[in-house]
Amino acid sequence: MKTLTLTVLFAFVTSLHASPLSDALKAVAEKCTVDLRYASISACPNGEDKAVEKILEKDGTAKSLLDVANAFNSKDAKLSATATSYLYKMKDRLGDMIKNPKLVNGKAVDTLIKGLAQNKTYVSSYASQITTVLATLTKKDAALFKVLDSHPENVTRNDGYKWSMYQGRLRVFDRIKKASADTKKEYLAHAAFSAPEYMYNYTDKEKKVICEWQKKNLEHENARYGGLAARTLVLRCMGAYIDDVLTKAEALHAEGKLEGSPFKESLTNFTFSCKEYMGSAPTGSPEQCARRAALVGQ
Structure with a gap:
């Protein structure tokens, strides 16, 4: 009886934390074809992918970010890749948050950083830009670079370095200079020399x-x-x-x-x-x- 009560209680608590977006992301992962390397979504039988897009368009990036970040940080590889696909699109929809960093959910950024650390394969590179931009925007540089520097996927690390000055500016410049002298990590120096180009309005x-x-x-x-x-x-x-x-x-x-x-x-x-x-x-x-x-x- 005690076990049954705990199970019911867990289900109730879980339902409290569920959201239409979380459910929609899970539906895509369960019913659509999701490429685990390139984070592409196809063959959704009942327009599950369109349902996610509709919610994202209605709620906006700032409001949607935590749910997508939680899915990205999931240990379910298919759900994580699903979230990655939408994060890749959301990277171009950060204008309001960049203008007003107070709109950024700090917990969501922490979760993105954790997700980037957990996802150790090529697919993580599609979430590197948005994670880097939001982490540097909210001054979570140390946590971000700890993940980037230890990441086994070169593209993920390098894309993060390339975008780090966009919002990190001079605050991350010493890291960029150090990386520019690296001769061991593939294309890291190239990313470092590119980084100042991704920063505007000096x-x-x-x-x-x-x-x-x-x-x-x-x-x-x-x-x-x-x-x-x-x-x-x-x-x-x-x-x-x-x-x-x-x-x-x-x-x-x-x-x-x-x-x-x-x-x-x-x-x-x-x-x-x-x-x-x-x-x-x-x-x-x-x-x-x-x-x-x-x-x-x-």
Whole structure:
């Protein structure tokens, strides 16, 4: 009788914590085809996936985050992969929370970090960006990097590092510099040199620190890293830093080494604009654009 009472009580308590979204996520995991590597969802017999999307659209990301995070942290691999699929979509719907971090449920972020630690295979990479952005937004850097640094999946770790400065900014910069010198972990240094590009609207202080660091990296012995530094200087630092990139590119051109070089990517229309585009002013000055044209013919 006592066992029966406890079972009924457990079921009652569990039901109190259930939510329409939690139930909808479980329905997808139970009835749909869920790819455990790529977190893709298909073949839902009764539109279970559409039901989840409807709830997410109605409730918004901030309200929905905890339920999805709990599912992501589930030991049920299929339910976790289901949640991962929706987290990958939710990463592009964080605008309100980024504008107002008070909307972020701290428990949900803690759960995302735990879920990232628990999910040790490739599928975790699809949740790395949203976990990193929200963890750095809420200043849970230490817990995040503890997981990233020990994660067995390189893509998951590297994607986290790549996105860490987006909201972590100078607060995580020392970690980025340290990672940029790593020669053992696959592509970690590449992620570190890329990270400043994912940070926007530099303050004067941030420019002084980050842009000067990337300026030095133009001469990195690994041309790929020098090319990533050039992208940051052209896209985020701008001004006189574009001249530094052009000077390096001109030197490579004079040696016949610009063609095929990673530096040339920083001179494309997508990184170095010389015309107004959708209301945005040109990246370069007329003088800088003339120097660019002499190098790439545009």
